[in-house]
Amino acid sequence: MLRPVLTVLLPLLLPTLVFVAYSLWEARRLRAAGHAPDPWHARAPWPWLLAGGLLLALAALGTLATRGAGVPHGVYVPAHVGPDGRTVPARTYAPGAVPPDGAVPPDASGR
Structure with a gap:
Protein backbone atom coordinates (compact mmCIF):
# COMPACT_ATOMS: atom_id res chain seq x y z
CA MET A 1 0.00 0.00 0.00
CA GLY A 68 13.36 -0.95 -9.38
CA ALA A 69 13.97 -3.86 -7.07
CA GLY A 70 15.07 -7.19 -8.39
CA VAL A 71 18.11 -8.72 -9.99
CA PRO A 72 18.39 -8.32 -13.78
CA HIS A 73 18.00 -11.71 -15.49
CA GLY A 74 17.56 -13.30 -12.09
CA VAL A 75 15.50 -16.29 -11.07
CA TYR A 76 12.13 -15.41 -9.58
CA VAL A 77 10.97 -17.77 -6.85
CA PRO A 78 7.34 -17.16 -5.90
CA ALA A 79 6.15 -17.24 -2.32
CA HIS A 80 5.87 -20.79 -1.04
CA VAL A 81 5.78 -22.89 2.09
CA GLY A 82 9.29 -23.85 3.20
CA PRO A 83 10.40 -27.22 4.57
CA ASP A 84 9.76 -26.05 8.14
CA GLY A 85 6.15 -25.09 7.36
CA ARG A 86 6.76 -21.34 7.33
CA THR A 87 5.80 -19.11 4.43
CA VAL A 88 8.84 -17.96 2.46
CA PRO A 89 8.27 -14.60 0.72
CA ALA A 90 8.82 -14.19 -3.01
CA ARG A 91 12.38 -13.31 -3.99
CA THR A 92 14.55 -12.83 -7.05
CA TYR A 93 17.96 -14.51 -6.93
CA ALA A 94 20.99 -13.94 -9.10
CA PRO A 95 21.33 -16.46 -11.93
CA GLY A 96 22.91 -19.64 -10.61
CA ALA A 97 22.35 -18.74 -6.96
CA VAL A 98 20.46 -21.19 -4.79
CA PRO A 99 18.04 -19.84 -2.19
CA PRO A 100 19.18 -20.41 1.40
CA ASP A 101 16.26 -22.74 2.10
CA GLY A 102 16.94 -24.69 -1.11
CA ALA A 103 13.25 -24.64 -2.04
CA VAL A 104 13.35 -23.72 -5.71
CA PRO A 105 10.30 -24.81 -7.66
CA PRO A 106 11.30 -27.00 -10.63
CA ASP A 107 10.02 -24.51 -13.24
CA ALA A 108 11.82 -21.54 -11.61
CA SER A 109 15.33 -23.01 -11.69
CA GLY A 110 16.21 -21.08 -14.85
CA ARG A 111 16.92 -24.23 -16.92
Whole structure:
Protein backbone atom coordinates (compact mmCIF):
# COMPACT_ATOMS: atom_id res chain seq x y z
CA MET A 1 0.00 0.00 0.00
CA LEU A 2 2.87 2.37 0.72
CA ARG A 3 4.53 1.86 -2.65
CA PRO A 4 1.56 3.11 -4.76
CA VAL A 5 1.16 6.08 -2.44
CA LEU A 6 4.84 7.05 -2.73
CA THR A 7 5.16 6.41 -6.47
CA VAL A 8 1.82 7.68 -7.77
CA LEU A 9 -0.29 9.60 -5.29
CA LEU A 10 2.42 11.72 -3.65
CA PRO A 11 4.01 12.90 -6.94
CA LEU A 12 0.55 13.71 -8.34
CA LEU A 13 -0.39 15.80 -5.32
CA LEU A 14 2.98 17.34 -4.47
CA PRO A 15 2.73 20.45 -6.72
CA THR A 16 -0.76 21.19 -5.41
CA LEU A 17 0.31 20.70 -1.79
CA VAL A 18 3.26 23.04 -2.25
CA PHE A 19 1.02 25.64 -3.92
CA VAL A 20 -1.59 25.40 -1.16
CA ALA A 21 1.08 25.83 1.53
CA TYR A 22 2.52 28.85 -0.27
CA SER A 23 -0.96 30.36 -0.83
CA LEU A 24 -1.94 30.00 2.81
CA TRP A 25 1.34 31.56 3.90
CA GLU A 26 0.88 34.42 1.41
CA ALA A 27 -2.78 34.95 2.48
CA ARG A 28 -1.71 35.22 6.11
CA ARG A 29 0.91 37.78 5.14
CA LEU A 30 -1.64 39.81 3.11
CA ARG A 31 -4.20 39.70 5.95
CA ALA A 32 -1.55 41.01 8.34
CA ALA A 33 -0.96 43.90 5.92
CA GLY A 34 -4.69 44.71 5.88
CA HIS A 35 -5.65 43.20 2.50
CA ALA A 36 -8.38 40.65 1.73
CA PRO A 37 -6.83 37.89 -0.42
CA ASP A 38 -8.83 35.67 -2.77
CA PRO A 39 -9.24 32.01 -1.73
CA TRP A 40 -6.33 29.83 -2.85
CA HIS A 41 -8.49 27.68 -5.14
CA ALA A 42 -9.74 30.74 -7.03
CA ARG A 43 -6.23 31.78 -8.07
CA ALA A 44 -4.71 28.32 -8.48
CA PRO A 45 -3.06 27.57 -11.85
CA TRP A 46 -4.87 24.23 -12.19
CA PRO A 47 -3.51 23.20 -15.62
CA TRP A 48 0.07 23.81 -14.46
CA LEU A 49 -0.49 21.97 -11.19
CA LEU A 50 -1.99 19.00 -13.02
CA ALA A 51 0.80 18.94 -15.60
CA GLY A 52 3.46 19.17 -12.88
CA GLY A 53 1.85 16.36 -10.91
CA LEU A 54 1.61 14.12 -13.97
CA LEU A 55 5.25 14.76 -14.88
CA LEU A 56 6.40 13.95 -11.35
CA ALA A 57 4.30 10.75 -11.29
CA LEU A 58 5.67 9.66 -14.68
CA ALA A 59 9.21 10.37 -13.52
CA ALA A 60 8.66 8.33 -10.35
CA LEU A 61 7.15 5.42 -12.27
CA GLY A 62 9.89 5.58 -14.92
CA THR A 63 12.58 5.56 -12.27
CA LEU A 64 10.93 2.65 -10.53
CA ALA A 65 10.64 0.72 -13.79
CA THR A 66 14.29 1.20 -14.75
CA ARG A 67 15.89 1.08 -11.32
CA GLY A 68 13.36 -0.95 -9.38
CA ALA A 69 13.97 -3.86 -7.07
CA GLY A 70 15.07 -7.19 -8.39
CA VAL A 71 18.11 -8.72 -9.99
CA PRO A 72 18.39 -8.32 -13.78
CA HIS A 73 18.00 -11.71 -15.49
CA GLY A 74 17.56 -13.30 -12.09
CA VAL A 75 15.50 -16.29 -11.07
CA TYR A 76 12.13 -15.41 -9.58
CA VAL A 77 10.97 -17.77 -6.85
CA PRO A 78 7.34 -17.16 -5.90
CA ALA A 79 6.15 -17.24 -2.32
CA HIS A 80 5.87 -20.79 -1.04
CA VAL A 81 5.78 -22.89 2.09
CA GLY A 82 9.29 -23.85 3.20
CA PRO A 83 10.40 -27.22 4.57
CA ASP A 84 9.76 -26.05 8.14
CA GLY A 85 6.15 -25.09 7.36
CA ARG A 86 6.76 -21.34 7.33
CA THR A 87 5.80 -19.11 4.43
CA VAL A 88 8.84 -17.96 2.46
CA PRO A 89 8.27 -14.60 0.72
CA ALA A 90 8.82 -14.19 -3.01
CA ARG A 91 12.38 -13.31 -3.99
CA THR A 92 14.55 -12.83 -7.05
CA TYR A 93 17.96 -14.51 -6.93
CA ALA A 94 20.99 -13.94 -9.10
CA PRO A 95 21.33 -16.46 -11.93
CA GLY A 96 22.91 -19.64 -10.61
CA ALA A 97 22.35 -18.74 -6.96
CA VAL A 98 20.46 -21.19 -4.79
CA PRO A 99 18.04 -19.84 -2.19
CA PRO A 100 19.18 -20.41 1.40
CA ASP A 101 16.26 -22.74 2.10
CA GLY A 102 16.94 -24.69 -1.11
CA ALA A 103 13.25 -24.64 -2.04
CA VAL A 104 13.35 -23.72 -5.71
CA PRO A 105 10.30 -24.81 -7.66
CA PRO A 106 11.30 -27.00 -10.63
CA ASP A 107 10.02 -24.51 -13.24
CA ALA A 108 11.82 -21.54 -11.61
CA SER A 109 15.33 -23.01 -11.69
CA GLY A 110 16.21 -21.08 -14.85
CA ARG A 111 16.92 -24.23 -16.92
